[in-house]
Amino acid sequence: MPPRVDKEKCDGCKAQHEPLCEQVCPGDLMVLGESKKAYCRSLRDCWDCMSCTKICPVGAIETRIPYQLGYHVAKLIPMMGTDSITWTCIDINGNVEHFRYKNRVEPE
Amino acid sequence: MSKNSPKNLDEIVTEIVETDLLIIGGGNAGCFAAIEAKKVSPGLRVAVMEKAHISRSGATAAGMDAINTYIPEGKTPEDLVRWSRSQVGGGPIREDLALSNAQELNGAVDDLASWGLPIIRGEDGQPEYRGKWDISIHGEQLKPIMAEKAIESGADIYNRVAATNLLMHGDRCVGAMGFGVRDGKFYVFRAKAVIVSTGGACGLYKSYTSDATSSHHQTWMCPFNVGTGYSIGIRQGAEMTSLEQRWVATRTKDHCGPVDTISVGYQSSVINAHGERVLQKHYAHLGGDKAPRYIRANAPMEEWLAGRGPTYADTTNLTPEEAKELKTDYLNERPSFVLFLASRAQDITKEPIEIYGSDPYVVGGHCQSGYWVTIDRMTTVPGLFAAGESAGGTPNKFVGGCAAEGKLAARGAVAYVASVKLPALDEAQVAKEKERVFEPLLRGPEFDGVSPLEMEERMQRLMDEYAGGITQFYRTNEERLDYALKHLKMLRSQVQYLYAKDLHDLMSAHEVIDRLDMAEALAHHLKFRKETRWPGWQTRSDYPEIDPKLDCFVESRLNKETGEIEMFTRPYEQIVPGDRCQP
Ligand SMILES: Cc1cc2nc3c(=O)[nH]c(=O)nc-3n(C[C@H](O)[C@H](O)[C@H](O)COP(=O)(O)OP(=O)(O)OC[C@H]3O[C@@H](n4cnc5c(N)ncnc54)[C@H](O)[C@@H]3O)c2cc1C
Numbered sequence: 231m232p233p234r235v236d237k238e239k240c241d242g243c244k245a246q247h248e249p250l251c252e253q254v255c256p257g258d259l260m261v262l263g264e265s266k267k268a269y270c271r272s273l274r275d276c277w278d279c280m281s282c283t284k285i286c287p288v289g290a291i292e293t294r295i296p297y298q299l300g301y302h303v304a305k306l307i308p309m310m311g312t313d314s315i316t317w318t319c320i321d322i323n324g325n326v327e328h329f330r331y332k333n334r335v336e337p338e
Numbered sequence: 339m340s341k342n343s344p345k346n347l348d349e350i351v352t353e354i355v356e357t358d359l360l361i362i363g364g365g366n367a368g369c370f371a372a373i374e375a376k377k378v379s380p381g382l383r384v385a386v387m388e389k390a391h392i393s394r395s396g397a398t399a400a401g402m403d404a405i406n407t408y409i410p411e412g413k414t415p416e417d418l419v420r421w422s423r424s425q426v427g428g429g430p431i432r433e434d435l436a437l438s439n440a441q442e443l444n445g446a447v448d449d450l451a452s453w454g455l456p457i458i459r460g461e462d463g464q465p466e467y468r469g470k471w472d473i474s475i476h477g478e479q480l481k482p483i484m485a486e487k488a489i490e491s492g493a494d495i496y497n498r499v500a501a502t503n504l505l506m507h508g509d510r511c512v513g514a515m516g517f518g519v520r521d522g523k524f525y526v527f528r529a530k531a532v533i534v535s536t537g538g539a540c541g542l543y544k545s546y547t548s549d550a551t552s553s554h555h556q557t558w559m560c561p562f563n564v565g566t567g568y569s570i571g572i573r574q575g576a577e578m579t580s581l582e583q584r585w586v587a588t589r590t591k592d593h594c595g596p597v598d599t600i601s602v603g604y605q606s607s608v609i610n611a612h613g614e615r616v617l618q619k620h621y622a623h624l625g626g627d628k629a630p631r632y633i634r635a636n637a638p639m640e641e642w643l644a645g646r647g648p649t650y651a652d653t654t655n656l657t658p659e660e661a662k663e664l665k666t667d668y669l670n671e672r673p674s675f676v677l678f679l680a681s682r683a684q685d686i687t688k689e690p691i692e693i694y695g696s697d698p699y700v701v702g703g704h705c706q707s708g709y710w711v712t713i714d715r716m717t718t719v720p721g722l723f724a725a726g727e728s729a730g731g732t733p734n735k736f737v738g739g740c741a742a743e744g745k746l747a748a749r750g751a752v753a754y755v756a757s758v759k760l761p762a763l764d765e766a767q768v769a770k771e772k773e774r775v776f777e778p779l780l781r782g783p784e785f786d787g788v789s790p791l792e793m794e795e796r797m798q799r800l801m802d803e804y805a806g807g808i809t810q811f812y813r814t815n816e817e818r819l820d821y822a823l824k825h826l827k828m829l830r831s832q833v834q835y836l837y838a839k840d841l842h843d844l845m846s847a848h849e850v851i852d853r854l855d856m857a858e859a860l861a862h863h864l865k866f867r868k869e870t871r872w873p874g875w876q877t878r879s880d881y882p883e884i885d886p887k888l889d890c891f892v893e894s895r896l897n898k899e900t901g902e903i904e905m906f907t908r909p910y911e912q913i914v915p916g917d918r919c920q921p
Contacts, residue, residue, distance in 0.1 A: 232552065248520075254394040257555075257562045258498070258519055258842055271842065274554040277561050278674035279400035293674060298551035299592050300681025306673060315478055317669055321680035329666050331456075333401075333478040338452040 232273035232294055233260070233282050239290035242266040251282035251291060284308045284315075343779060343840060344522065350776060351523045352768070357385040357494070358755050359748075360529035362501045362514055363536035363567060364388035365396030366737060367703075367726025369484040370446060370744030371533050371751075372493040379752045384493040385527055387516060389500035389845070390562060392485040396537050397560045397727070398737065402477035403599055403667040404468060405457075406736035408447050411464075415440030419914045421471065421921040422734040425631045426583070427872055428918030430891055430910030431706055432731030434713055437913065439732050442742035447473075450741070453483050469602040470921075478670045480737070499525050500845055502775050504532065504570050504722065505768075507761045511722035514570070515771045519845045524772045530758050531721050531751040534709070535744060538585070538701030538727040539565025541849075542857050543807040544798035545697040547592060558587060558594045559699045567728045568700070568708065569852040572859050576709060577718040577895045579730040579908075582863035582876050583705040584698040586812055587635045591648070591694035595675040599667045600651040600691060601627075601634075604660060608637055609690065610646040630919075636812070636874025639695040643811050650690035661687050695874075697808050700860060703727040703735035705875065710893060710908075714750030715743065718895075721754065723747045778838040778847040787835035790846035797850065797857060800825050805861050806877060815880040819865040826858045859894050859903055866892050866905045 233251075242262055243249035249268045251260040260282050263269050268291075270276060283291045295304060301322050309316040313334040319327045344350050359375050361368045364386040375384045388395060409418055418440040423429045451457050458466045458474040465473040489495060498520045505513035505526065513528040540559035547556040555561040572578060588597045588608070600606045607627065608616045616637050618626045624633050638649035656664065664686070668675045679686065702708030708730030709717040716723050724730075725747035726740035735743060781787060801807055804822035806814035833851055838844040869885035870878050891908040912918070 254391055256390040256395045256399045256560065258390065258845065274552055275561070276553070277399070277555045277557070278553075278677075279394070279560075280673050281394040281399055285394075293677065295674070295678055295681040296552040299547065299553065299556070300678055301683075304677055304680035306677040306680065308673070315669075317673070317676070319665075319676055319680050321683045323683050325683070327662075327665075329662070329669055331476050331666060331670075333456065333476055333670075334454045334483070335456045337454040 232276050232296065233270050233291050234294055235268050235270070236290045236292070237267050239288050240267045241288060242268060243287070250285045250287065254281045254285050256281065280308065284310055344776070346780065347773060347776060350772065352526060352772065353523045354526045354528065354763070355385055356528045356760070357383040358530050359384045359751050360513055360527045360532045361386045362532065362534045363396070363728070364392035364485070364488060364495060365535060365537050365726065366398055366484065367740040367744035367747070368533070368535040369488040370741040371535060371725055371748040372488045373491045374745040374748035375752055376491040376493055378749060382752060382755065385529070386488065386493050386495045387499050387501055387514065387525070387527060388495065388497050389519065391497045392488060392495055393482050395481065396563060398481045399560060400672055401670045402475060402480050402737055403671040404472045404474055404603070405447050405738045406472045406598070407443060407734060407738050408465060408471065408473045409440065409444050410467060416914050418443070418471065420916055423914070424919055424921040426706065426733050427630045427632065430889060431733055433911065433913035435711065435731045438713060438746060439735060439739050439742050442745055443738050446741035446745060447738045450480070450483065453487055455480060455483055472602060474603070474667070476670050496525070500848065501536070501566060501570060502848055503771050504574055506574060507764065510720045511574070512761060515768065515775070517775050517844070519841050522841050524775065526763070526768055528760055528763060530755040530760055531723060533723040533725055533747045533751050534567040534571065534728050535725045535747070536567025536728055537563035538699055538703070539563065539568060539853070539856050540699050541794070541798065542700065542801050542853055542860065543697040544802040545594065546808050547594065548798070556594050558589050558596065558696045559701060564849040564853055565700060565856040566849070566852040569855040571709060571717060571719060571722060572855050572896055574719055575896050575898050576722065577893055578859055579706070579708065579710040579891050579893050580863070581700055581707045581860045581894065582867045582892060583707050583872060584875050585701045585704040586632070586698045586874050587696045588638050588693050589696040590675060590678070591692035593675055593678045594696055595668070595672040597651060597693055599671065600653060600664065603667060604653065604656060604664055606651040606653050608634070608693065609650050609652045610641045611648055612646060616641055616649065632872040632875045635695070638693050639808070639811050639874065649693055651693050652690045653686040654688060654690055656687050658687055695808050695812070697802070698806065698812065700856065701727045702730045703740045704733060706731050706733040714753070715747035716750055716754065721758070723751045775848070776844070778836045779841070779844045781837045785837045787837040788832060790836060790838065790843060790850050793829060793832065793836060794846070794850045794853070797826070797829055797853060801857055805857070805864060812874050813877045813879045814864060815878060816865065819861050822861045823858065826854060826861065830854055862894055862903045862905055863892055
């Protein structure tokens with residue numbers, strides 16, 4: 231399920247040698263284009279693990295369900311906190327649901 | 339051809355790394371192996387070779403919502419082995435390995451908790467069990483947490499370096515070779531011992547969603563784990579066990595996400611088109627909802643075959659609060675399933691979740707396929723150890739068991755390191771591998787050949803149709819397997835036509851080459867087991883019954899002289915007493 235990059239929002243993680251999405255993608259799929267914007271080099275090969283979507287500091291990446299599997303247009307937007315994550319889910323009828331939970335606890 | 343691509347071999351830098359212990363694959367087991375090795379032997383040089391980036395790689399890249407095995411108070415490691423054995427129909431399993439894993443298990447999970455992994459606890463502070471053995475976690479950060487600890491341990495992490503072959507000294511493993519998928523260098527790791535922990539093999543078979551969708555990797559198992567860790571051993575004549583025990587699982591239809599979350603976590607029953615509770619109605623004699631895993635895994639597909647599909651996990655009894663909790667679980671493990679439900683505007687308290695089978699995988703942390711190992715987790719190749727999905731013999735390892743086995747393999751390897759010296763580097767072997775690795779990239783833009791994707795798709799359809807894939811309801815027979823083997827050989831002879839346009843493509847080229855070796859070994863295993871012991875996981879339509887003579891391990895080994903795979907058996911040894919089919 232391919233990630234889409236919002237070209238307006240993506241800043242290529244400016245000073246970084248590799249943008250964060252490129253650093254983490256387990257499939258080596260995210261790359262920095264010539265225009266200094268990230269893109270997914272092979273949409274069909276994405277595993278929809280959402281690592282890129284979660285790590286993007288400017289919220290420029292969206293994971294989409296391919297149309298052949300799910301209808302237009304649902305959204306799932308993660309917001310990373312230091313020890314928690316908040317998700318906003320919007321279904322194809324516009325119904326919104328929020329989820330928030332701790333994803334880290336104090337190490338012992 | 340990308341503009342950065344090298345024109346010839348001399349342009350490619352060879353980086354030689356000398357270390358004591360090399361770990362191939364910095365996933366769940368690999369991170370634990372690195373941490374343990376540095377803990378028991380702080381002065382030891384440890385290197386991790388990882389094709390992705392350890393912070394988000396492998397099976398746990400998206401996170402986890404449960405640790406499937408953690409021994410509760412009042413239960414023993416023997417109890418866990420008994421349960422595990424019953425899940426695979428009484429085995430045979432390697433009870434020596436399973437026991438040692440079980441003894442190490444809780445300690446490994448406690449490590450995770452102490453590193454900051456949120457484990458859901460009841461008011462008494464004890465982990466909350468969602469089934470008999472599995473505890474709930476909010477494991478979205480599981481992989482980053484393990485990675486941080488591996489880095490902290492002082493191991494040298496080589497991200498974006500994909501292993502392609504072992505470095506050998508006679509019959510002994512003395513390192514591994516591979517290439518930098520970003521920096522384009524050729525890497526030679528010289529090591530006194532090597533642990534392979536590259537996870538399982540995904541993509542040997544076609545997934546049913548790969549036709550006519552924009553999603554080729556809609557698979558349950560991490561599609562970037564392709565089985566390289568097995569293939570590099572197979573090529574050196576390492577003994578493999580039980581590859582025919584493939585992992586085929588019930589998964590969410592059209593998405594292929596985990597289903598335990600629903601069926602174990604929320605006790606949802608499997609129902610068919612007529613609303614019948616499938617396991618109670620058709621599999622009551624095998625335990626109903628508590629039937630062995632392969633029976634449960636295969637049930638939805640059998641319903642489809644019998645004309646009683648679609649099949650569902652019945653979630654209509656959930657309260658809205660429980661439905662939200664269930665979705666929270668998915669967000670921790672396979673978040674896109676929540677998006678998938680939203681793309682169907684599905685309220686799971688009103689409409690049940692559709693389920694279906696998965697494509698088959700080789701995963702030695704679920705089934706018991708993989709390297710044959712000693713109790714120290716050394717393979718039959720001296721100096722080469724295996725852990726996690728890569729090591730055979732112990733089914734039902736999952737997150738905790740793979741972590742535990744990483745520790746066990748590290749201890750085995752550390753002890754071995756002390757007993758050996760590093761031989762001189764075999765330059766000829768290195769030169770030969772460098773040439774093999776970069777060949778597809780150096781063939782040039784005018785080359786009239788085959789793309790990695792073309793070859794991958796040919797192989798996947800071949801395996802699906804002839805070696806018991808999902809479109810064939812997992813069934814195969816002697817003639818189909820012979821056909822598969824014949825065409826796998828032809829594909830092998832076509833590797834000389836593979837071309838890669840850039841380094842990413844070069845990785846794909848090696849992935850398909852490695853899968854071909856794995857697929858061939860698998861087909862031989864399926865052919866040898868002339869019975870049906872684990873329907874779904876291993877179904878022979880020409881031998882539909884269990885053959886008591888085959889109550890043993892099926893083994894394979896490449897004869898390096900003839901180039902042929904040789905098959906043999908090993909006896910099963912029961913260590914934990916009791917009825918093998920009862921938990
Ligand atoms: C979707 C999903 C959900 C799951 N849910 C649960 C659950 O809820 N509870 C539970 O207990 N278990 C669960 N499991 C199982 C569990 O995640 C695995 O059994 C376990 O994490 C595997 O660990 P591993 O170290 O063997 O493999 P991995 O963690 O996959 O590690 C393999 C590593 O090797 C690397 N690698 C591969 N090839 C190469 C190469 N050629 N060179 C260098 N590096 C390479 C990979 O990038 C990866 O980092 C789930 C698995 C999946 C896929």
